[in-house]
Amino acid sequence: MESELKRFRNSPNSEELTRRSSFPDEVIERVLSLFKSHKDRSAVSLVCKDWYNAERWSRTHVFIGNCYSVSPEIVARRFPNIRSVTLKGKPRFSDFNLVPLNWGADIHAWLVVFADECPFLEELRLKRMTISDESLEFLSVSFPNFKSLSLLSCDGFSTNGLSAIATHCKNLIELDIQENGIDDRGGSWLSCFPESFTLLEVLNFANLTSDINFDVLERLVSRCKSLRVLKVNQSISLEQLPRLLVHAPQLTELGTGSFSQQLTFPQYEELESAFSSCNNIHTLSGLWDVKAIYLPALYSACTNLTFLNLSYAALQGGELAKLLRHCPRLQRLWVMDTVEDKGLEAVGLNCPLLEELRVFPLDPYDEEIAHGVTEAGFIAVSCFCPRLHYVLYFCRQMTNAAVATVVQNCPNFTHFRLCIMNPRQPDCTTGEPMDEAFGAVVKTCTKLQRLSVSGLLTDLTFEYIGKYAKNLETLSVAFAGSSDWGMQCVLEGCPKLRKLEIRDCPFGNKALLSGLEKYESMRSLWMSACNVTMNGCRLLARVMPRLNVEVMKEDGSDDSQADKVYVYRSVAGPRRDAPPSVQTL
Amino acid sequence: MEGGLCLLGGGGGSSGVSTNESGVSSEATSYPAESELELGLGLSLGGGGGGGGGGAGKTKTGTAWGECGRILTAQDFPSVVSQRANGGSSSAAPVSGTKRAADSVTHEGGSPTAVSQVVGWPPIRAYRMNSLKAPRAEEEKAVDEKDKSKEALKKKICNVNKTSGAVNEKGHLGFVKVNMDGVTIGRKVDLNAHACYETLAQALEDMFFRPPSAVNLTEKEGAKQSKLLNGSSEFVLTYEDKEGDWMLVGDVPWGMFLSSVRRLRIMRTSEANGLAPGLHDRNNRQRNKPI
Numbered sequence: 001m002e003s004e005l006k007r008f009r010n011s012p013n014s015e016e017l018t019r020r021s022s023f024p025d026e027v028i029e030r031v032l033s034l035f036k037s038h039k040d041r042s043a044v045s046l047v048c049k050d051w052y053n054a055e056r057w058s059r060t061h062v063f064i065g066n067c068y069s070v071s072p073e074i075v076a077r078r079f080p081n082i083r084s085v086t087l088k089g090k091p092r093f094s095d096f097n098l099v100p101l102n103w104g105a106d107i108h109a110w111l112v113v114f115a116d117e118c119p120f121l122e123e124l125r126l127k128r129m130t131i132s133d134e135s136l137e138f139l140s141v142s143f144p145n146f147k148s149l150s151l152l153s154c155d156g157f158s159t160n161g162l163s164a165i166a167t168h169c170k171n172l173i174e175l176d177i178q179e180n181g182i183d184d185r186g187g188s189w190l191s192c193f194p195e196s197f198t199l200l201e202v203l204n205f206a207n208l209t210s211d212i213n214f215d216v217l218e219r220l221v222s223r224c225k226s227l228r229v230l231k232v233n234q235s236i237s238l239e240q241l242p243r244l245l246v247h248a249p250q251l252t253e254l255g256t257g258s259f260s261q262q263l264t265f266p267q268y269e270e271l272e273s274a275f276s277s278c279n280n281i282h283t284l285s286g287l288w289d290v291k292a293i294y295l296p297a298l299y300s301a302c303t304n305l306t307f308l309n310l311s312y313a314a315l316q317g318g319e320l321a322k323l324l325r326h327c328p329r330l331q332r333l334w335v336m337d338t339v340e341d342k343g344l345e346a347v348g349l350n351c352p353l354l355e356e357l358r359v360f361p362l363d364p365y366d367e368e369i370a371h372g373v374t375e376a377g378f379i380a381v382s383c384f385c386p387r388l389h390y391v392l393y394f395c396r397q398m399t400n401a402a403v404a405t406v407v408q409n410c411p412n413f414t415h416f417r418l419c420i421m422n423p424r425q426p427d428c429t430t431g432e433p434m435d436e437a438f439g440a441v442v443k444t445c446t447k448l449q450r451l452s453v454s455g456l457l458t459d460l461t462f463e464y465i466g467k468y469a470k471n472l473e474t475l476s477v478a479f480a481g482s483s484d485w486g487m488q489c490v491l492e493g494c495p496k497l498r499k500l501e502i503r504d505c506p507f508g509n510k511a512l513l514s515g516l517e518k519y520e521s522m523r524s525l526w527m528s529a530c531n532v533t534m535n536g537c538r539l540l541a542r543v544m545p546r547l548n549v550e551v552m553k554e555d556g557s558d559d560s561q562a563d564k565v566y567v568y569r570s571v572a573g574p575r576r577d578a579p580p581s582v583q584t585l
Numbered sequence: 586m587e588g589g590l591c592l593l594g595g596g597g598g599s600s601g602v603s604t605n606e607s608g609v610s611s612e613a614t615s616y617p618a619e620s621e622l623e624l625g626l627g628l629s630l631g632g633g634g635g636g637g638g639g640g641a642g643k644t645k646t647g648t649a650w651g652e653c654g655r656i657l658t659a660q661d662f663p664s665v666v667s668q669r670a671n672g673g674s675s676s677a678a679p680v681s682g683t684k685r686a687a688d689s690v691t692h693e694g695g696s697p698t699a700v701s702q703v704v705g706w707p708p709i710r711a712y713r714m715n716s717l718k719a720p721r722a723e724e725e726k727a728v729d730e731k732d733k734s735k736e737a738l739k740k741k742i743c744n745v746n747k748t749s750g751a752v753n754e755k756g757h758l759g760f761v762k763v764n765m766d767g768v769t770i771g772r773k774v775d776l777n778a779h780a781c782y783e784t785l786a787q788a789l790e791d792m793f794f795r796p797p798s799a800v801n802l803t804e805k806e807g808a809k810q811s812k813l814l815n816g817s818s819e820f821v822l823t824y825e826d827k828e829g830d831w832m833l834v835g836d837v838p839w840g841m842f843l844s845s846v847r848r849l850r851i852m853r854t855s856e857a858n859g860l861a862p863g864l865h866d867r868n869n870r871q872r873n874k875p876i
Contacts, residue, residue: 096705179712207716289777314775364707421707
């Protein structure tokens, strides 16, 4: 290497010398190919032109956090060798039905460009994009090396699109269909995999509802020897599950089907035996309609479990406790709040290595029913799980003191998402706002990257956030704040802020406009049901031409009000595919 | 109004790990001190006749689920309280997501909007809710009924004449509401998680009568018989069927019960007159017990 360098420096070609940097392109490219993180790669590409070029030629994976921030043509031109693309489309609040239908984020234009410029594309991971069956078919025939499709929170397609993928993608290794707005027309798509097809490594259809042909599935599983992730849907019964497991003892991730069939003793034994030969499972999910008496059948497979997803399994606390005794290595746990505080205490007692906890509400809308988790369960987990750094907690009550205790026990939170489900609910013991709770979070958790706040909150919360949350990148706010000042504090105080989403807060034009320069360093801003007006948005759009300012109006609202505002930086200019309900200013 | 409720067991004190008592008060203002009452739930087993009367004169025949109904001795249950936070919190007035927040700035004393009236709140992915609600494509497969012996699984498995999955007309996962007389706040129970009246009764007992204390790590396997089937108590378990009639739980085969039950109610025996022909006799017997 060094001799090469010396030879190079002594080269008589001075033009070459000035043009090139110290290393030949091939060397730089080789070195840069070791950089995986997009942040690193972005930094590298800014060093100098040569490095920019070397980086773009060696880039194989592109992550685009907002599909409208850049055009497919620009991406394809800059990165001719990409094999894998991750795209996120709609604003996150579209998950909660706050974004109009047909808003956009259609993948098709991207596929057309890539088919031309990057036909060797192998992997596509989409979140909150719209994708039609035609697009899926186009995808399946346009990219001969296509290997990996992952869809989360997408819509616009049906199981017919999956049929096309199964039929045409000869090199498919991953089909990962998570929670999506899919039109489930039946399970025949599974039968579209040719009998000769053996390459599958990841198959996830857990969130589809139709029956599939079990024999077809069994044959597929048995001939795909490299299958490591299998997540089936509710139509697969407890009786059928062992027949799949015996074909795939190498599985590392398993999503069971329904866990509630009536079993005879021989059937139970078969189930237990099948699980006992699955020594490699580190992720377990599914357990739909779980009958707790059958859980012991899977104890033997739980020894090495690091991620247990019970978010579809309505377990009671005691039942969870029994299960967790067998999961000492658990790092990530998702549960439903049917486990209640009692279940969370068991989490604390049995899972000292826990890093991530998500508690989902079974019945978020039903107020007559008293159940779920409280501040006590939160504290209990924090007491015994010092490594906890990611929490998503849906509850009906919380106290400032409890949150303060939790972060004192676990100061390393990177993601703190607390959802007190009744909007604007104060501390349930003192009646005070929850300002001090989130104050404690931002003061104590210096590594905090993501924060979701809830409960009764004044501007003080946002003063705290602006003052202390120096690593904060994503902030979600709802039904909070007292005045523009709150939002201003955040915009002025959080240097690393990238995504800000706000709904139903008393923030108006003054707040919106206080972030003028900030928005170009952010991915996006969402404000809905706030006090922003059309004039405020127009001003923003005028002053900041590199931002797209999109307004969505509600039916019957005042003409001057900007009901929903979505602001994002873009090098692609205003988009041309917005529906009539979306106005770009 | 309800926003500030501390839930059952919300008091961290019982678990010993909370550094802050949630100020839960035990004053059960809406009902008398129940700790003095002997609580349990009466459930008739088998068809008609005699059934769950107060321990005396039970004429249980060898009905299929009669084997589930072992009799336990009575216990004292701690009072069931729906505990409210001191001072009840002033719940704010959330508004629909479509209204501008400016209209809702005054949140003292405003009547709160139900969570369900707010668009897109709580923030749970809509597609997730769809997955949870999705009706099962088919009923549980019928399994050969002959060979389901109780000791096989070392737990109680109930013999049922017909295995039929709970059709998901009740909402999430076969959950139905359960209300108990004298208790303001109801609960929900997942009928799909149970195979017979015994386990259901046990679960309800756990919900309404057991103190939500710290996990009992030494809790016994094969839990003791539920009081629900005792019949010697102040309460009976009833259900509302598809036609809107209130029936005594246990009168019909489990599968039939699953397909017709809409919700449950733990009713004071004294109010359960005329529910079913057999109940009248039971009540007569029960009136001999001190209240």
